[in-house]
Every structure is written in C-alpha cells, then in structure tokens.
Amino acid sequence: MLDRWVNIFFTLALVFIFILSGDAQDHQRILIGIGLAAIVCTLAFIINWLTIDGAVSAGIFGSIAYGLGGFTGAAVVLGFFISGSVVSDRYISKEGFLEKSFRRDGKQVWSNGFWFALWIIIWFLSGTHAFMIAAITAISVSTSDTWATEIGDKRIKGKTRLITTWKKVTPGTEGGISFWGTLAAIFGAFFIALLYGFFSPSSSLAAIGLISSIGFLGCILDSYLGALFQNQDYSFSFGSSNGNVNAHVSNNFVNWASAGTASLISLILTLIIGV
Known part of the structure; x- marks a missing residue:
C-alpha cells in the first residue's frame, strides 16, 4: 500500500511539472521518458522481472530519471541496473530493483529509487546543483551496496565480520x-x-570525490543499520493500548534509510563547500 501512495505522489509531481513548469523541450523529454520507461517496464514484466505494481513503480521512476534528469539521470540509473547484473553471480542482487529468482515489487523499487526521484524533482524546480549531487549520491549508495553484496557475499566469500561487534x-x-x-x-x-x-562535463573533481566517498559511507551505514535493526519488530505506544503501532524493519527500509541519510549529508556538504 505504501508504494502506491509513493506512486501517486511522484505521478502528481510529474504532472504538475509538465503542466506548470518547464519549456517545450522539457515537455518533449518528459514524454519521451514516459514512453521509454513504459516499454522497458512492460518487457521486464513479461520476462518475470517485475510484478505489476513493480512495473508501475519502475515506470514512474524511469520517467523521472530521464524526463527530468536527462541523460545524466538516465545514465546513472542504467549504470546501477546494468552493473548490478554484470557483477551478479547467477541472480541480480536482492539489493537492486530486479532479481531473476522472483519478481520485484513496488516497495523494492522505491527503497532504492525514492531519494533519487525526490532530489531530481527539487533540482529541476530550483536549479540548485546540490540537489543533483544528492540524487546521484543516493544511487551511488545503492550501487555500492549491490556490488558489496554480490562480490563480497557471493563471488568471493572471504572472512566476514559483523560490523557492530x-x-x-x-x-x-x-x-x-x-x-x-x-x-x-x-x-x-x-x-x-x-x-x-x-555525462556532466562541467562537474568538478570535488563533486566526483564527494559522491564516491559519501556513497561508500552510505553502504557502510546500510551494513550498520542492518546489523542493529533489520528483521526486528518494534511496537510504539501513543498513550493508550489502542494506539500501539507495530513496525517491522525490512531490508527495504534499511536501504531507504541509508540512501536517504547519505544523500542528505552530501546535500548539506555541497551547500557548505560549494562543489
């Protein structure tokens, strides 16, 4: 249900931008993005990579990635997808959007794509470069986590230690x-x-260094949060027995939280140091 609300939010945001913001070139790019995303996600559904709701979520995400982020946005998202497939042993990582062993749903799509989509929208509307850096950092975290999982856990199974102890x-x-x-x-x-x-020739070496370093630290944070909270159940009380809320910390939430925290840190640092 949560992923459907996210779908509605980003769909309305895209419609708002198309109607009230941007020029004819922006409108054309958004329409092309919607068309390309629809084709790709339909194929992914047909070959059992996505559920129906997963295909819808990925379609909205892909429309934003190219429609608002242009070639740069589309390139980093495709880089995440393709590289995750290349480094995979037999299956596309559970940390990514797609997996051959079972269909991915909308929650799994947005656990990795939510922050990228949000920051890209804000960047498009404001023109503030720091939000683009934050968006790319969010994908950097997801890619870093995927490569670590596929290579460190599946391809080369070396000595592994728990990050907390x-x-x-x-x-x-x-x-x-x-x-x-x-x-x-x-x-x-x-x-x-x-x-x-x-894909952004005007970008500085400082920006590249910031994205890569914070992206890696976001992966470390993902491991730390996973060790502490993942697969745990929590109950929150709001003053009465009928006001209790039970919450389960899933891998999707850990991915979402780590990417969001890292991208927010990169946003703040970019605004401070001006990369």
Whole structure:
C-alpha cells in the first residue's frame, strides 16, 4: 500500500511539472521518458522481472530519471541496473530493483529509487546543483551496496565480520563486512561518480570525490543499520493500548534509510563547500 501512495505522489509531481513548469523541450523529454520507461517496464514484466505494481513503480521512476534528469539521470540509473547484473553471480542482487529468482515489487523499487526521484524533482524546480549531487549520491549508495553484496557475499566469500561487534560471521549475514566486499563497495560508489562526471562535463573533481566517498559511507551505514535493526519488530505506544503501532524493519527500509541519510549529508556538504 505504501508504494502506491509513493506512486501517486511522484505521478502528481510529474504532472504538475509538465503542466506548470518547464519549456517545450522539457515537455518533449518528459514524454519521451514516459514512453521509454513504459516499454522497458512492460518487457521486464513479461520476462518475470517485475510484478505489476513493480512495473508501475519502475515506470514512474524511469520517467523521472530521464524526463527530468536527462541523460545524466538516465545514465546513472542504467549504470546501477546494468552493473548490478554484470557483477551478479547467477541472480541480480536482492539489493537492486530486479532479481531473476522472483519478481520485484513496488516497495523494492522505491527503497532504492525514492531519494533519487525526490532530489531530481527539487533540482529541476530550483536549479540548485546540490540537489543533483544528492540524487546521484543516493544511487551511488545503492550501487555500492549491490556490488558489496554480490562480490563480497557471493563471488568471493572471504572472512566476514559483523560490523557492530567485529565477530566472525558467515558471508551473507546482515551487517557482515569483508575485505573483498568493502573493496567492491568502494569501486561501486566510484563507478557511479565517474558516470556522473562523464555525462556532466562541467562537474568538478570535488563533486566526483564527494559522491564516491559519501556513497561508500552510505553502504557502510546500510551494513550498520542492518546489523542493529533489520528483521526486528518494534511496537510504539501513543498513550493508550489502542494506539500501539507495530513496525517491522525490512531490508527495504534499511536501504531507504541509508540512501536517504547519505544523500542528505552530501546535500548539506555541497551547500557548505560549494562543489
């Protein structure tokens, strides 16, 4: 249900921008983005990569990525998708949008794409460069996490330690980190930063460095939050027995929280230092 509300929010935002903002060139790009996203997501549904609601969510996300973010936005998102597939052993990572073993749903799409879409919209409306940096950083975190999972947990299963206690754990344990996984996380974050630099020639080395470093730190934060909270159930009381709210911390929430925190940090740093 939550992903449907997110779908409605971003759809209305895109409609608002199309009607009240932008010029004819912007309108044309948005329409092309919608068309391309519809084609790609329909194919993904047909080959069992996406559920129906997952295809809808990915279609909205893709429309924003190219329609508002242009070639730069589309490039980093495609870089995330394609690289996740390339480094995968047999399956596309559970950290990404798609997976061959089962269809991905809308919640999994937005756990990685929410912050990118939000920051891109704000960047488009305000023209403030810091929001573009924040958007790219969000994808950098997701890519870093995906590469770390695929290479550190599946391809090269080296010694793994829990990030909170440093005790040895089996590869794949939530919050577990290894040398090869950490190295893969660094390269994953740097890969997205390089894509941004390539498709945005005016970008500075400082911006590339910020995106890659904060993207990697976001991956570390993801592991830390996963070790502390993932798969835990919490109950919150609002003053009466009928006001209790039960919450389950899923992998989707951990991904969403870590990408959001890292992208917010990059936004603040960019506004301060002006990269």
